[in-house]
Amino acid sequence: MVFFDLPTDSKRQRKAAAKFRKELINDGFTMFQFSIYLRHCPSRENAEVHIKRVKMALPQYGHIGILKVTDKQFGNMELFQAQKEKEKPPVAQQLEMF
Numbered sequence: 001m002v003f004f005d006l007p008t009d010s011k012r013q014r015k016a017a018a019k020f021r022k023e024l025i026n027d028g029f030t031m032f033q034f035s036i037y038l039r040h041c042p043s044r045e046n047a048e049v050h051i052k053r054v055k056m057a058l059p060q061y062g063h064i065g066i067l068k069v070t071d072k073q074f075g076n077m078e079l080f081q082a083q084k085e086k087e088k089p090p091v092a093q094q095l096e097m098f
Contacts, residue, residue, distance in 0.1 A: 001032075001036065001037070001038050001039075001066070001067045001068075001069055002024060002029065002036070002037045002038075002039075002054055002064065002065070002066050003035055003036045003037075003064075003065045003067070004020070004035050004062060004063060004064040004065070005035060005062060005063045006020065006035075006059060006061065006062035006063075006064075007061050007062055013061065016059040016060065016061070017059065017062070019057075019059070020057055020058070020059050021037075023053075023054075023057035024037045024054070024057070025037075027039070027050060027053050027054070028050070040071075044068075047068055051066055051068075054066060
């Protein structure tokens with residue numbers, strides 16, 4: 001999970017913020033909320049690869065956080081839209097190759 005707060009006061013900052021979001025999407029992240037992006041990783045090693053990619057794409061300004069959450073922890077999340085409980089997004093199917 002990558003969450004961020006990037007400045008967008010100038011044209012240059014807006015461009016850097018858009019480029020960062022585009023890099024996340026190109027690396028397989030999906031938007032959970034406007035500044036929170038998620039990506040399912042089948043292993044810790046795979047997660048580390050994507051964390052390195054995020055670090056390489058960091059913009060010059062702003063605040064960025066990376067949080068690793070297990071499938072079980074993510075599955076225990078309660079989501080609400082206003083006062084109604086919202087269905088959880090489907091967990092990505094993990095494929096195995098033999």
